[in-house]
Structures are given as C-alpha cells and as structure tokens.
Amino acid sequence: MRKKVIAGNWKMNNDIVQTTELINGLKSLIVSANAEVIVCPPYTSLATAQQLLVNSSIKLGAQDVSLYDNGAYTGEVSVSMLKSVGCSYVIVGHSERRQYHHETNEIINQKAKKVLAGGMLPIICVGETLEEREKNITDQVLTTQVKGVLAGLSAVDVERSIVAYEPVWAIGTGKTATKEQAEEAHKVIRNVITQLYSTAVSEKVVIQYGGSVKGDNAKELLSQPNIDGALVGGACLKADSFASIITAA
Numbered sequence: 001m002r003k004k005v006i007a008g009n010w011k012m013n014n015d016i017v018q019t020t021e022l023i024n025g026l027k028s029l030i031v032s033a034n035a036e037v038i039v040c041p042p043y044t045s046l047a048t049a050q051q052l053l054v055n056s057s058i059k060l061g062a063q064d065v066s067l068y069d070n071g072a073y074t075g076e077v078s079v080s081m082l083k084s085v086g087c088s089y090v091i092v093g094h095s096e097r098r099q100y101h102h103e104t105n106e107i108i109n110q111k112a113k114k115v116l117a118g119g120m121l122p123i124i125c126v127g128e129t130l131e132e133r134e135k136n137i138t139d140q141v142l143t144t145q146v147k148g149v150l151a152g153l154s155a156v157d158v159e160r161s162i163v164a165y166e167p168v169w170a171i172g173t174g175k176t177a178t179k180e181q182a183e184e185a186h187k188v189i190r191n192v193i194t195q196l197y198s199t200a201v202s203e204k205v206v207i208q209y210g211g212s213v214k215g216d217n218a219k220e221l222l223s224q225p226n227i228d229g230a231l232v233g234g235a236c237l238k239a240d241s242f243a244s245i246i247t248a249a
C-alpha cells in the first residue's frame with residue numbers, strides 16, 4: 001500500500017508573519033494525519049517554518065533548488081543550504097519553472113539527482129498543456145517528460161521519489177482534471193516507470209495529482225487507485241482548506 005502524500009506548494013506567497021499564522025493554524029488542525037503532510041514555503045520562510053515545525057509530523061520542502069553547489073550564482077540556493085534549514089523534500093520542474101525559467105527535462109533531471117544525492121527527496125513535476133491535450137498527445141508528452149526527468153536515476157532513487165502530475169491547464173484555473181482524466185494520466189506515468197524499471201519499482205512510486213485540488217474534490221481524486229496524493233497550490237494557503245484536503249486523504 002502506498003502512503004498518501006499531501007504537499008502544499010505556497011508558491012510566492014506568505015511573509016514571516018503570514019508563515020507563522022499558517023503553520024500554527026496547520027499544527028492545531030492536523031494533529032494526527034494518516035497522510036504524509038509537506039509544506040513548501042518560499043525560501044525566505046523556510047527557517048521560520050522549520051522552527052515552528054519542531055516536534056511536528058509536518059515535513060518541510062522547498063520549491064526549487066540550484067543546479068550548483070556553491071559560488072557565484074546570484075540569487076540561487078543550494079541543496080546543502082536547503083538541507084541545513086531542515087528540508088526533506090524539494091519540488092523540481094514545476095510547470096511555472098518550465099514556463100518562466102525555461103527549465104527543460106534535462107535540467108529537472110539534474111536537479112532531481114542533486115536533491116537525492118544531498119539526502120532529500122524530489123517531488124518531480126510533469127504535465128501537459130491545454131494545447132497538447134487538445135491535440136491528443138498527452139500520453140506522448142508525459143512519456144517524454146517522465147523518461148527525461150528520470151534518466152539515469154537508480155531504481156532505489158526512483159522508488160523514493162515523488163512524481164507530481166500537474167496538467168498545466170488545471171493549475172490555478174479552478175478547472176480540475178476529472179478523476180478519470182487524472183487516473184488515466186497517472187496510469188500512463190506508472191506504466192512508463194514499469195517499462196523503465198519494473199512493476200515492483202513502479203508500484204512503490206508515489207504519484208501526486210496537482211491542479212485546482214480543493215477540499216470538495218480531493219476525496220474523489222484521491223480514491224483513484226493510481227492517485228497517491230496531491231500537490232496543492234491555492235487551497236494550501238488557508239489552514240482550514242489545506243486541512244480539509246488532508247482529511248480527505
């Protein structure tokens with residue numbers, strides 16, 4: 001049985017005061033969750049979040065990481081810096097990074113490897129655009145992305161990694177994939193991992209769905225056999241709405 005994993009991607013939201021309020025709110029609402037719960041605040045809030053999460057089962061994640069270890073890379077944050085601030089997870093390859101920062105499958109693959117080598121776990125994002133879905137090439141797009149982002153990863157590392165299926169057209173639009181659309185895409189992703197590794201490996205990989213997940217649609221999405229969790233944007237910014245998704249899991 002795969003464990004359900006619910007992660008909140010705060011994106012570029014919440015200063016220190018808001019971070020404190022949100023984390024304290026979550027701690028009071030999520031006392032015992034069956035799911036693994038992860039929060040991914042912006043870099044500037046990680047240290048505050050880490051302190052507030054001492055003695056909590058809620059895990060800390062970052063939203064991105066540098067490809068480099070240290071040196072003259074203005075504005076970048078390294079794997080070891082994230083590790084030292086208490087991160088256990090790092091989101092890599094979010095579609096907003098692909099779109100606004102021109103991240104390719106190759107870059108995302110390198111970042112995933114760095115995260116794993118640094119003792120953390122990557123949440124590796126894939127997903128098709130609306131144009132690609134309308135052209136009926138979703139399966140090919142997902143296959144290419146999964147092969148690209150996992151290239152050269154060992155079976156052990158793949159088993160420990162999380163893949164997040166986030167259809168670009170469902171992100172921040174209020175348009176959720178239907179449970180059938182999401183389940184179908186998750187099956188495609190799991191089949192690619194089976195082909196690349198084995199059934200034993202693919203059966204262990206947690207595949208999250210992301211894209212307008214809310215308290216009222218979480219249950220039907222999360223009840224699909226291949227949907228093992230959620231990567232939540234907008235609805236993770238309020239403690240009660242994030243908690244309702246965790247309860248649904």
Ligand code: 13P
Pocket residue numbers: 009094166170171172173174210211212213231232233234235
């Ligand atoms: P929304 O939940 O706001 O659609 O965002 C999803 C997302 O991009 C999470 O990484």
